[in-house]
Amino acid sequence: MLALLPKKGDLHDLLNWRPISLLSTDYKIVVKAISLRLGRLAGLVLQEPELRLVLSVYANDVLLVVQDPGDLPSDPVQLVVAGREFPKPTISVSPSRVVALGGSVTIRCEGLYPGMEFFLHKAGHPKLHVPLVVPNGTVAEFPNPSVSREHGGSYTCEYRSITDQSRWSYLSNPVEIIVADPSYPKPNISLRPSGGVSLGKWVTIRCWGQHQGMRFVLNKEGRHFPPVDSDGFGAVFSFSIVCQEDGGSYSCSYHSRSEPFAVSYPSDPMELVLRELPPPGPSISISPSGVNAPGRVITIRCQCWCEARRLLLYKGGIRIQEVDADGDGGEFTIPNARQADSGVYSCRSRSRAEPPNWSDPSDYMRIVVAELSYPxxxxxxxxxxxxxxxxxxxxxxxxxxxxxxxxxxxxxxxxx
Incomplete structure (x- = not known):
C-alpha cells in the first residue's frame, strides 16, 4: 500500500508528491531485491528520454501516469483495485446434498444486501462462473433439474454490487454435492450397544457393503464424521455420546477412493436413542422420629421434583410399596406399627414410561418400634x-x- 505526501511547489505536478510505503518490512526487502535485478535490464528496454512511472494512490484507486520529463504528462489511466468489503454469503443445498443420479438439486446463495450479482463457483473448474443478477432480493438460487456424475463436487459463491462492480463480498464456505451412483448398492448398518445409550458412553456403528476397498461416510444431520477406509467390505465408526444432540437418525454410504462425489445410496436409517440422565435421589423423612410405641401410625415421606413418576419404598433393600408421585413427592403409611416394622428404609423414583428411567436412591432412615415384652x-x-x-x-x-x-x-x- 502506498500513500503520497506533499512536498513543495505546485501540487498539480505529480513530481511534487513524495510516495511512502505502508507495507511490511519483509515486503519492501523482497521488492528492493526484485527492482535491483530489473534495473540491470532497464537500459536494454527503455529508450531516451527516460520514462518515469508515477503512482498516485487514492483509497482503492491507483492512478498510472507515464511521463517523459521533457513533455507534458499523458492522459491518466485509472487502474481499479477491487476490494472485498461485503460479508461472505451463506450457501446451502436443497433438498439434500446427496442427490440421486438424474435428480434435481438447487444451490442457494444468500447475502445481506439487495442489488447484487451472485456468482457460483465449482472447485477444480476455474472457468465455471455462473452469474445471476438479483436486483431486489438478497437470495440467488442456482437450480439443476438433472444431476449427472460431473455435477458432484465442492461449490462456493460470492456476490458484487451491480452499481459498483469493484465492490465484492468474501467467498462463502464450501458446500458439497454428492451424486448417488445406482451401481453401488446401499450398505447395511448396525449399532452397538443396541437400545438406549447414556451420556458419556461409547457407541460403535458398523457399515458394510458388497464392494471391497471403499471409503465409508457416516451421515447425520448437523454433525460431520471423517470418512473411514474399509477393512475389507466394511468400516467401523466409534465415538462418545457427549450431548443430547448426538441422538437421532444415522445412515451411511460409501464411494470409490478415486471418485469421492459419486457415492452409493444411503443405508436404511438407524435411530440412536439416548437414555435420560438419572434424576437425583429423593429426600426421605419419618414422622414421628425416634423410638415409636407399638400401634402408632408412622408416615414416611419421599420428596422430589418427580411429577409423572412412580415412587418406590424399600426396607432393607427390598421393595415393599409403590405409589404415584403427586407434585413434589409422595407418602407411605404404616398404620399400626409393630416391632417387625423396625428396620432401615429408603426410596427412589422411576419414570412411568418403558424402559424406566431410575433415580438414585435416597439416604437411609431407621425406624425403631419398641418391643411389647419390655416394659x-x-x-x-x-x-x-x-x-x-x-x-x-x-x-x-x-x-x-x-x-x-x-x-x-x-x-x-x-x-x-
Whole structure:
C-alpha cells in the first residue's frame, strides 16, 4: 500500500508528491531485491528520454501516469483495485446434498444486501462462473433439474454490487454435492450397544457393503464424521455420546477412493436413542422420629421434583410399596406399627414410561418400634431439688428384670 505526501511547489505536478510505503518490512526487502535485478535490464528496454512511472494512490484507486520529463504528462489511466468489503454469503443445498443420479438439486446463495450479482463457483473448474443478477432480493438460487456424475463436487459463491462492480463480498464456505451412483448398492448398518445409550458412553456403528476397498461416510444431520477406509467390505465408526444432540437418525454410504462425489445410496436409517440422565435421589423423612410405641401410625415421606413418576419404598433393600408421585413427592403409611416394622428404609423414583428411567436412591432412615415384652424403665435423680453448677448428680434408671448400678453423669448416654 502506498500513500503520497506533499512536498513543495505546485501540487498539480505529480513530481511534487513524495510516495511512502505502508507495507511490511519483509515486503519492501523482497521488492528492493526484485527492482535491483530489473534495473540491470532497464537500459536494454527503455529508450531516451527516460520514462518515469508515477503512482498516485487514492483509497482503492491507483492512478498510472507515464511521463517523459521533457513533455507534458499523458492522459491518466485509472487502474481499479477491487476490494472485498461485503460479508461472505451463506450457501446451502436443497433438498439434500446427496442427490440421486438424474435428480434435481438447487444451490442457494444468500447475502445481506439487495442489488447484487451472485456468482457460483465449482472447485477444480476455474472457468465455471455462473452469474445471476438479483436486483431486489438478497437470495440467488442456482437450480439443476438433472444431476449427472460431473455435477458432484465442492461449490462456493460470492456476490458484487451491480452499481459498483469493484465492490465484492468474501467467498462463502464450501458446500458439497454428492451424486448417488445406482451401481453401488446401499450398505447395511448396525449399532452397538443396541437400545438406549447414556451420556458419556461409547457407541460403535458398523457399515458394510458388497464392494471391497471403499471409503465409508457416516451421515447425520448437523454433525460431520471423517470418512473411514474399509477393512475389507466394511468400516467401523466409534465415538462418545457427549450431548443430547448426538441422538437421532444415522445412515451411511460409501464411494470409490478415486471418485469421492459419486457415492452409493444411503443405508436404511438407524435411530440412536439416548437414555435420560438419572434424576437425583429423593429426600426421605419419618414422622414421628425416634423410638415409636407399638400401634402408632408412622408416615414416611419421599420428596422430589418427580411429577409423572412412580415412587418406590424399600426396607432393607427390598421393595415393599409403590405409589404415584403427586407434585413434589409422595407418602407411605404404616398404620399400626409393630416391632417387625423396625428396620432401615429408603426410596427412589422411576419414570412411568418403558424402559424406566431410575433415580438414585435416597439416604437411609431407621425406624425403631419398641418391643411389647419390655416394659418401660423407671428413672430418678439423687436430688429432687435444683442444683448449682459443678455439683455431682446421680441418675438411676432401672427395669423389672435387673437392678443396675447408679449411672454417673458421664455414663448417662450408655444404654443398659
Amino acid at each position: 418401660k424403665p423407671s428413672i430418678s435423680l439423687s436430688s429432687s431439688r435444683g442444683v448449682t453448677l459443678g455439683v455431682t448428680m446421680t441418675v438411676w434408671c432401672w427395669d423389672l428384670y435387673q437392678n443396675p448400678p447408679p449411672l454417673s453423669p458421664d455414663s448417662t448416654l450408655s444404654p443398659h
